[in-house]
Amino acid sequence: MQADTTQPVSGAAVTGSHAEDYPVSGNIAATAPGKLRVIxxxxxxxxxxxxxxxxxxxKAFLAVEGGTAAASSRIHETxxxxxxxxxxxxxxxxxxxxxxxIEDIQDQVELSLxxxxxxxxxxxxxxxxxxxARKRAARKALSPATQEAAGQxxxxQPDGSRALLDLERLHTIVTEACANLSDVSASQILDEALRNLYDGVTAAELSTSLVITARTMIEKEPNYTYVAARLLCDNLRAEALGFLGIAHLATxxxxxELYARALPAYIERGIELExxxxxxxxxxxxxxxxxxxxxxDLQFTYLGLQTLYDRYFIHSNDVRIELPQLFFMRVAMGLANQEDDRNARAIEFYELLSSFDYMSSTPTLFNAGTLRPQLSSCYLTTVPDDLYGIYGAIQDNxxxxxxxxxxxxxxxxxxxxGAYIKGTNGKSQGVVPFLKVVNDTAVAVNQGGKRxxxxxxxxxxxxxxIEEFVELRKNTGDDRRRTHDMNTANWVPDLFMKRVFDDGEWTLFSPNDVPDLHDxxxxAxxxxxxxxxxxxxxGELKVHKTVRAQNLWRKMLAMLFxxxxxxxxxxxxxxxxxxQQHVGVVHSSNLCTEITLNTSADEIAVCNLGSINLPQHVDENGLNLDKLQKTVRTAVRMLDNVxxxxxxxVPQAExxxxxxxxxxxxxxxxxxxxYKQHIAYSSDQAVxxxxxxxxxxxxxxxxxxxALAAERGSxxxxxxxLWSQGIFPIDSLDILIQQRGADYIQVDKSETLDWPGLRALVKTRGMRNSNIMAIAPTATIANITGVSQSIEPTYQNLYVKSNLSGEFTVVNPYLVNDLKDRGLWDGVMVNDLKYYDGSVQAIDRVPQDLKAIYATAFEVEPRWLVEAASRRQKWIDQAQSLNLYINNASGKKLDITYRMAWYSGLKTTYYLRSLAATGTEKSTISTGNLNKVSSGGQQPAGPAPVPAACSLDDPDCEACQ
Structure with missing residues (x-):
């Protein structure tokens, strides 16, 4: 029934002081005293x-059939x-x-109809x-004072008109948001939100009030993150569906029903808007x-959905025209566009993405299905030694x-x-001045206006x-020879590390004098x-310098620190x-140190990334291999399609x-x-x-x-x-051991699967892709899917994460659930976690087994991080973004850790994270403020503060995510 004037008798349609409670019989005169009476x-x-x-x-008939003369006669008789x-x-x-x-009467009316x-x-x-019934429940759920206030x-509305607060609808969406979640309260959210409203509040402020109220409760109950996300989704529905002209204020x-109607409207409107x-x-x-x-839509955390809204959903004039499932389907359609059965493949890709079992990288999510589908994550270039080539490389950047x-x-x-330049009969200014230009170019040309x-x-x-290169990020010295906004990395040959181990000398050269060393x-x-x-x-080389290898190593570590x-x-x-060593040389890694592809003057290496959501493939029996195999097969196909x-x-990339x-x-x-297996990161089981x-x-x-090669060709x-020779990543360890020398490496070579059988298959079918695996930081897509980033240990069990979408309280739900199971989760525990910066180690009530499982990043010894990475690296044909966390960092600790990383066969490392003094703003929900356990205190020690690692909370570094 659409109009109030044609609905069955309700509070507005019946006279009497209690008419709203008596939609059938109303407040009637006594025509048959002593006979039937109604409760x-x-x-x-x-x-x-x-x-x-x-x-x-x-009124029921009029609502359906209208009030025409023909209908009136039938209605009256019926x-x-x-x-x-x-x-x-x-x-x-x-x-x-x-x-x-009264319910008996209404039941009988239904039966008679x-x-x-x-x-x-x-x-x-x-x-x-x-x-x-929902309206009555909404009123009953609120305190009398709140009901009275809401009535005023x-x-x-967005068009400037005013309307009475629709308390019933608020109750509906908050109840929906709390559905099937334990330890959350719809009435508490409504009471708290309505308590802070005022007459003349805008519709947007009303929605925001509900979301913020749920947000403030996350620190005490992690499930409120899902409540906040679902309340935010209500805002998104109003925005997107309203723009598409489909519905307004849908629940x-x-x-x-509405998603199926929205998809074609969304596609047409998106095409129309180019x-x-x-x-x-x-x-x-x-x-x-x-x-x-x-x-x-219900599986998002608040951080995940807000991230999508702020940076991923397609918009026009700052109005989002996408909803979560439209977004995933758009990406899937974009990736299936050249498949033979595009509809079936789009559905297959959509189901994988929307389930969170796998997530494509940020550029793919940004641009799939758009007019300019730049879907790749990483580009690696080699800069030639001539002015035209140098500025051409900067233009490519x-x-x-x-x-x-x-x-x-x-x-x-x-x-x-100081190297000689024949064309001008002068001397070179070296690499550093050009890097300053690269730094400023990166600032000037942002990534599509999105980051x-x-x-x-x-x-x-x-x-x-190299000695000046390692100082590029210092905050002291000539600022014209500093690059504060770009990243730098040492590309270290094994021979240098051997000289460090053996306390030998090391000679520095200019590459124009030793051109073949680069390759x-x-x-060799x-x-x-x-x-x-x-x-x-x-004396045959004029430009050179000899240093003690350990001195240079210490300087590299000091600058890293x-x-x-x-x-x-x-x-x-x-x-x-x-x-691919038969066709080129790997001259560098990428922005986040997980890509290792050949580059040259003619080729810019490109890599397309995506990540498996590992906990989605862990059940009560451990790793679910059948599900993992299915996910990987679809994921590799999606990546190959990119x-x-x-x-x-640029043509070199293509x-x-x-x-x-x-x-x-x-x-x-x-x-x-x-966590799902109750395994501590610092353990042999984790390794x-x-x-x-x-x-x-x-x-x-x-x-x-x-299998793709059998279908599409190698x-x-x-x-x-190496693939064609039957040499897989696990086998290439032997090449490294033989070339480096067994005294300088220690790696595990155990295996459990049928690798000989797979080698035979590859020998027959070939390979579709030269390289297949690389572990990226995944900061943003991990936020979207609500899991920990990449291979990182937990940063803190309770903290506030800051990025371009704002500040978000992050609570470890696994810890909370384990503490609940043991009757230990309460307000005191929340305050203790705040006081101890998200650590459980100093909280006496927490059992020792939980302290081991829920040790945070700086409480995990670096050797466990390196050992786990070494075990992964033996299977990976590229590399992994490995952050190293060192508590109470010292020169000795850094020296041991990075020597161990090389000695364990790692290809790359990423950020060094060392623990300095932390700052904590202690607050509770009762003050009306959000918890502010600062993440800013966790910075590398030393005189110059460093941006947080890309994989934690730095919003500027997401290209590999």
Whole structure:
């Protein structure tokens, strides 16, 4: 029933002081005293009056059939007949009189309508009764004071008009938001939110009040993060559906119908606004619309949904036209656009994304299905040693950054400070002045207006400019020779590390004097390096410098400790274990140190990323291998599709990507997967799980790529690769051991799966992709899916995370649930966690086993991080973004940790995170303020503060996410 004037008798339609409680019989005159009487819902008793039954049934008919003359005659006759039937039913039951409840009368009206064949009237009558029941529940759920206050509030609508506060609708959406969640209270949210409202509040402020109220409760009960997300989703529905002209103020229950209607409208409007690719029209919208799963809107945390809203959903004039399931379907359609059965594949991809079992990287989520689908995450370039090439590389940086790519630049070929320039008969200014330009370019050209540009410069340790290079991030010195906004990384050859271990000397060169060192690694590099050292000793090389290796190493560590840069990455394991060493050299990693692909003047390496949500594949029996295999197979197909669909802003990138077809399948939520199994990060069990889980991912990813090769053909440079020789990542460890020497490496080589069988398959089918695996930081997509980032240990068990979307209280739900199970979760525990900066170690009430499981990042010894990473690295054909956390950092601790990283066969490391003094603003919900356990205190120690690691809470570094 659509209009109030045509609905069955309600509070507004019946006279009397209690009319709202008596929609059938009303407040009637006593026509039959001593006979039938009616008990109202408020407990009062009134005489039975059949005329009110007649009125109620009449209004039900009018609501459905209207008031035409033809309808009027039929309605009058039918209503009279039905009224008699209802009244006579009760008179037969109670011939001597008695009392009956109002609900009994309404039940009988429904039954009479059904028996008379008036099914549509009966249906609307049932719906109306349910609406009235919800309204009564809404009123009863609130305190009397709140009900009274709510009755005085008018809400300013978007068009400027005013309307009374719709308390019933508020109750509906808050009740929906709390559905199937334990330890949350809809009435508490409503009472708290309404207490802070005022007459003339805007509709937007009203919605925000509900969301903020739920947010403030997260620190005491983690499930409120889902409540806040669902309340936010109500705002999104109003915004997106209103823009699409489909519905206004729809509830979650309405989306079962509305999502299917919204999809074609959204696609058409997006194409009209030139935001979406017209090719999306070719899909079967009815089939795809029916495949949308509205209930998956309910799995978001507040941080996840707010992140999508702020940075991912397509918008026009700052109005979002996407909803969560439309967003996932748009991405899926974009990735399936060139499939033979695009509809089936789009549904397959959508189900994987929307389930959170796997998530594509940020550029893919941004741009899939749009007019310019730049879907790749990372670009690696080598900068040549000439002015035209240098500025061409900087222009390439700008073009790649414009369309949301993260950059890694190899600067080793550029001649050093003081080197001779034949063309001008002058001396070079070295690498550093050019890096200043690169830094400013990254700031000037942001990533599609969605986030800042991000670039990392790599320099090999023998370069003459290395000592100045490591100081680029210092806050002191000549600012013209500082780069405060870009990242830097050391590209360290094994020979240097051997000299450090053996306390030997190290010689620095200008690359124009030793041009072949750039492309050499392993024993070939060592032989040639020794040759150039001898030439330098004989005076044949003018530009060189000899230093003690340990002194340079200490300076590298000191700058890493002080500024967080340059990161430590290792040249030889990246090359010796590369499947593609037959066609090129890995000269650097990428922005986040997980990509290890060949680069040259003719090829810019490109990598397309996505991550498996590991805890989604852990059940009561541990790792669910069947589900994991299914996820990996679809994920690899999606990643391979990116290569063909991708927009390439520079030709060298397109040439490289089509020739080698590399992808980077990674994982996230490793810490959550440990929690689900009650395994402590600092344990042999965690190391074993890191080993076995990565082995399974590697096995299934190689198999999936090989199966794609059987379907689509191998990548063009396959012949001669390690794959073609039957040498898998686990086998390439032998190459590294042989070249480095067994005294300088210790790695585990155990395996559990049928690797010989897989080698035989690859020998027959080939490989679709030159590289398949890489573990990215996943900061943003982990936020979206509500799990821990990448392979990171938990930062803190309770803290406030800050990023471009605002501040978000983060509580470890696994800890809370375990404490609840033991009767230990209460307000005192919340305050204790705040006081101890999210750590449980000093809280006496927490049992020792939980203290071990819920140790935070700085409470996990670095050796466990390195050991788990070493076990993963043996299975990965690329690398992993590995942050290292060191409590009470010292030169000795850093020295041991980074030597151990190299000795354990790691290819790269990422940020160093060391614990300095923390600052905590202690507050509670009772003060009306959000908890403010500061994350800002967790910074690398030293005189110059460093931005937080990309994988934690730095919003500027998300290109690999």
């Amino acid at each position: 109202k819902r408020n407990g009062t008793v009134v005489p039975f009056e059949e005329s009110n039954i007649s009125v109620a049934i009449t 209503v009279a007949k039905l009224t008699d039937q209802v009244a006579n039913t009760f008179r037969r039951r109670m011939p001597s009189g008695g009392t009956l409840h 059904m028996r008379a064949g008036e099914h549509k009237i009966a249906r609307d009558y049932v719906i109306y009764r349910e609406e009235q 509030i008018t809400v300013v 979650q229950a309405d989306m079962t 935001l979406l690719d017209p090719a999306l029209r070719a899909y079967d919208m009815d089939r795809l619309g029916q495949a949308l799963l509205p209930d998956r 700008a073009m790649l950054s414009k369309f949301a790519g993260g950059l890694g630049n190899d600067w080793t070929p550029v001649r050093a400070l 800042k540009g991000a670039v990392c410069a790599y320099l090999e340790t023998w370069h003459m400019d 050499l690694y392993g024993s 590099f060592e032989e040639r390096y020794a040759f150039y050292e001898e030439k330098a000793r004989c 002080e500024t967080g840069h340059p990161w430590m990455t290792f040249k030889d394991p990246c090359n010796l274990r590369s499947p 290569i063909d669909i991708n927009y390439y802003s 040439r490289s990507n089509f020739r080698h077809r590399p992808v980077g399948l990674g994982l996230m939520g490793f810490q959550d997967a440990l 074993a799980f890191a080993d076995r889980s990565m082995e399974a991912i590697s096995y299934y990813a190689i198999d999936a790529s090989s 990548y063009s440079s396959y012949e001669g690769s």
